[in-house]
Amino acid sequence: MYQALLTRRYLTSKLMPLLAMAAVLLSVATILITWSVMGGFLNTLLNSGRTLIGDAYIAWPNVGFAHYEELSDRLEEHPRIEAAAPVIETYGMVRLPDDRVELIQVSGVDVESYTRVTGFGDTLWWKPLDKPARKDKQRRDLRVAPDNRPILQRFLDQGMAMERPDPETGLVLPAGILGIEVTGLNYRTAGGIYLPLNPTRNTPTGDFESLEMFMPRNGSISLTLLSLDSTGKPTDPVSRVMPISNEFQSGIYEVDSKTLIAPRDVIQKMLRMDEARRIDPDAAGGAFDYEVDPDTGQLRPAAPKAEIVDPARVTTLLIRGVPGSTPEEIREIAEEIYEAFATRHAGEVPDPFAIQIATWEDRNRTMIAAVKKETALVLVIFGIICFTTVFLVLAIFWSMISEKTRDIGILRALGASTAGVAWLWLRYGAAIGVVGATLGVVTGWLIVHNINGIHDWMGETFGLVIWDPRVYYFVEIPREVEPVKAAIVFTAGVMTCVLGAFIPALRSARMDPVKSLRFE
Amino acid sequence: MMAQADQAEESGTAFLRVEHLHKTYKLGRVPVPVLHGVELSVNKGECVAILGASGSGKSTLLHLCGGLDRPDRARNGNPRPSIVFDGKDIARAGKRELDRYRSHDVGFVFQFYHLLPELTVLENVTVGAMIRYGRFGYMAKRGECNERARALLESFGLGHRLKHRSSQLSGGERQRVAIARALINDPEMLLADEPTGNLDRNTGGAILDAIFEHRERTGLTVLMVTHDEAIAERADRVVRLVDGRVEGGGSGVPSGVDRPESGIGAGQSASGAPVR
Numbered sequence: 001m002y003q004a005l006l007t008r009r010y011l012t013s014k015l016m017p018l019l020a021m022a023a024v025l026l027s028v029a030t031i032l033i034t035w036s037v038m039g040g041f042l043n044t045l046l047n048s049g050r051t052l053i054g055d056a057y058i059a060w061p062n063v064g065f066a067h068y069e070e071l072s073d074r075l076e077e078h079p080r081i082e083a084a085a086p087v088i089e090t091y092g093m094v095r096l097p098d099d100r101v102e103l104i105q106v107s108g109v110d111v112e113s114y115t116r117v118t119g120f121g122d123t124l125w126w127k128p129l130d131k132p133a134r135k136d137k138q139r140r141d142l143r144v145a146p147d148n149r150p151i152l153q154r155f156l157d158q159g160m161a162m163e164r165p166d167p168e169t170g171l172v173l174p175a176g177i178l179g180i181e182v183t184g185l186n187y188r189t190a191g192g193i194y195l196p197l198n199p200t201r202n203t204p205t206g207d208f209e210s211l212e213m214f215m216p217r218n219g220s221i222s223l224t225l226l227s228l229d230s231t232g233k234p235t236d237p238v239s240r241v242m243p244i245s246n247e248f249q250s251g252i253y254e255v256d257s258k259t260l261i262a263p264r265d266v267i268q269k270m271l272r273m274d275e276a277r278r279i280d281p282d283a284a285g286g287a288f289d290y291e292v293d294p295d296t297g298q299l300r301p302a303a304p305k306a307e308i309v310d311p312a313r314v315t316t317l318l319i320r321g322v323p324g325s326t327p328e329e330i331r332e333i334a335e336e337i338y339e340a341f342a343t344r345h346a347g348e349v350p351d352p353f354a355i356q357i358a359t360w361e362d363r364n365r366t367m368i369a370a371v372k373k374e375t376a377l378v379l380v381i382f383g384i385i386c387f388t389t390v391f392l393v394l395a396i397f398w399s400m401i402s403e404k405t406r407d408i409g410i411l412r413a414l415g416a417s418t419a420g421v422a423w424l425w426l427r428y429g430a431a432i433g434v435v436g437a438t439l440g441v442v443t444g445w446l447i448v449h450n451i452n453g454i455h456d457w458m459g460e461t462f463g464l465v466i467w468d469p470r471v472y473y474f475v476e477i478p479r480e481v482e483p484v485k486a487a488i489v490f491t492a493g494v495m496t497c498v499l500g501a502f503i504p505a506l507r508s509a510r511m512d513p514v515k516s517l518r519f520e
Numbered sequence: 521m522m523a524q525a526d527q528a529e530e531s532g533t534a535f536l537r538v539e540h541l542h543k544t545y546k547l548g549r550v551p552v553p554v555l556h557g558v559e560l561s562v563n564k565g566e567c568v569a570i571l572g573a574s575g576s577g578k579s580t581l582l583h584l585c586g587g588l589d590r591p592d593r594a595r596n597g598n599p600r601p602s603i604v605f606d607g608k609d610i611a612r613a614g615k616r617e618l619d620r621y622r623s624h625d626v627g628f629v630f631q632f633y634h635l636l637p638e639l640t641v642l643e644n645v646t647v648g649a650m651i652r653y654g655r656f657g658y659m660a661k662r663g664e665c666n667e668r669a670r671a672l673l674e675s676f677g678l679g680h681r682l683k684h685r686s687s688q689l690s691g692g693e694r695q696r697v698a699i700a701r702a703l704i705n706d707p708e709m710l711l712a713d714e715p716t717g718n719l720d721r722n723t724g725g726a727i728l729d730a731i732f733e734h735r736e737r738t739g740l741t742v743l744m745v746t747h748d749e750a751i752a753e754r755a756d757r758v759v760r761l762v763d764g765r766v767e768g769g770g771s772g773v774p775s776g777v778d779r780p781e782s783g784i785g786a787g788q789s790a791s792g793a794p795v796r
Contacts, residue, residue: 001658002650009638415623
């Protein structure tokens with residue numbers, strides 16, 4: 001009881017505990033801010049990846065696998081699976097409007113199924129917006145201007161249909177969608193929005209020529225793919241010009257700068273993965289057989305007596321689970337379904353043990369692991385720095401106990417036990433920890449919650465821009481504080497104080513009461 | 521009273537009996553003997569003054585009697601030391617027993633008051649009860665303890681100072697708060713270490729009056745250390761401590777013998793404290 005009374009009085013009448021409290025406050029707030037921002041960064045990254053890939057996937061790269069529509073239907077019949085999307089994933093070369101040639105990842109998709117699995121529609125950049133982005137304070141975003149609404153709506157529709165009319169012939173052609181960073185024709189502002197550039201280039205006469213180039217309106221690329229036959233052997237490279245109907249921004253630079261999304265049937269044809277018919281060499285008859293033409297009565301080469309149909313193939317099947325499902329659960333379901341599918345099509349599709357069935361996390365394991373390790377590293381470094389609070393509290397308590405030596409003697413003379421005296425200081429440490437950590441959590445939460453405003457203010461006032469959207473591909477700093485993290489940091493803050501008070505408390509308990517009373 | 525003391529000693533019924541008490545402190549590596557086989561007995565309700573010069577070991581003796589310190593163990597064929605209080609040998613008591621002894625059976629008053637500066641007057645007094653009864657015990661008796669503390673403080677003329685801090689009090693007031701704190705748990709014995717040593721004569725006299733008035737009402741046993749002959753005169757019996765030894769054995773001499781003519785003796789006792 002006397003511990004509670006003295007704790008209360010020491011807390012309100014001494015300067016030193018305020019210093020200890022301030023140390024705990026700063027430590028707790030620092031850790032919480034760091035953890036929340038880094039954790040938010042990781043979460044945003046993961047969510048972006050999931051948006052692009054879905055929960056799990058089945059893949060047989062390069063050659064691809066057949067009967068994918070049947071597999072897709074069987075997957076979608078499962079109550080835990082919401083959608084599946086057959087996709088062709090390959091690499092190719094693109095020649096850009098400025099004649100640059102870049103290696104690019106190509107995804108051949110069917111818009112309807114791809115949108116159901118990945119949220120692709122939300123990533124299309126050129127579309128009308130009702131209100132500007134929070135950071136676009138200068139209102140430079142072309143997508144907000146009412147005058148641009150009709151054309152942006154057209155870009156959006158064309159993007160969703162993956163087609164664009166040819167300006168000369170009026171024919172509607174299949175079109176691709178480029179990552180917004182691929183062409184270099186868009187400038188990303190500090191507000192996190194993109195503005196189209198009007199680049200120039202040298203002419204043979206030595207002048208500069210301004211390129212009126214805006215990809216969704218009149219931009220096209222030349223795409224070259226190297227196809228493989230069904231046995232995996234490379235065949236001749238295939239090229240075609242592909243109009244661009246829109247651009248997308250996923251938030252992951254690696255994707256936005258190196259990806260082309262194109263209609264699946266176009267890519268299938270280019271890669272010769274579409275349905276093909278050939279003569280069965282084992283069927284009766286041969287190449288030199290003749291037959292009588294009933295119209296003319298003349299002999300002519302005989303028509304093939306038997307054809308083999310090679311079904312169309314895709315390299316990947318993206319799968320999204322119903323809300324509440326986990327990627328691991330979806331992967332297990334996909335494994336079961338594929339096993340039954342492979343049994344039905346034995347010899348036509350890859351063996352269940354060979355095919356790749358994994359989650360989106362597995363696919364991006366390296367990138368995710370890197371960010372997780374960075375987060376852990378930063379936390380460890382800050383943790384070590386904040387651990388010095390233990391020594392600070394220890395030093396403050398050591399000093400306080402020296403100052404309060406006589407009080408300890410008085411309490412012992414009144415009958416206080418050694419454990420009671422030790423508990424007084426431990427309790428005092430815990431009280432400082434609770435107050436300091438509570439203030440730290442509140443401070444940390446306030447800072448994280450307003451971090452973008454604070455950051456903007458720092459930028460405007462001091463010119464200090466740490467989170468530059470031109471460098472980090474998320475426009476805003478993540479500002480979510482997870483209650484579990486706050487609880488862990490709070491507990492650690494309190495424990496820091498108790499730990500710092502522990503040795504001084506032991507010292508106070510071991511003090512000789514007579515010497516304590518005579519202390520001056 | 522002297523006859524009572526002798527009788528108590530002979531019959532072995534002394535309230536406090538100290539025997540073969542040795543105590544040596546160490547200054548660095550140098551042992552400094554303070555008490556050399558001290559013998560003392562105090563009867564219930566008796567007021568005994570331990571008189572001695574500075575360094576004679578009187579405070580050490582008081583600390584040992586109050587369970588704040590432990591005597592040296594028996595060595596070199598010396599008999600085992602004992603401090604028997606009301607039949608219990610506190611020289612052989614464990615830590616918990618000593619804590620209980622200090623919180624239940626005795627009350628300390630120190631020369632320098634030793635109040636807790638962060639607490640109010642009332643809290644300084646009740647803190648003793650908090651220690652004695654523990655958290656839950658005190659919660660149950662809170663009202664009773666507060667009432668007793670108020671009554672004690674009012675009896676010492678401090679009823680209007682309950683909410684003040686010790687820094688706002690005079691020396692005499694602080695010592696009266698310290699006495700109230702020592703008495704809050706209704707101890708059997710009051711151990712006073714130079715209770716007037718830091719006060720002027722008038723204030724010191726008033727403090728002694730307060731102690732003796734309380735003793736008169738309750739029959740409290742008082743063991744008081746002083747170097748002032750005049751103060752010692754107000755006790756029932758005076759035990760002189762010289763170089764760590766009791767002069768003339770543990771019984772001491774009755775007060776009033778060779779009484780000085782000046783000082784805080786009976787002549788200045790406003791309250792007429794009993795001098796038997």
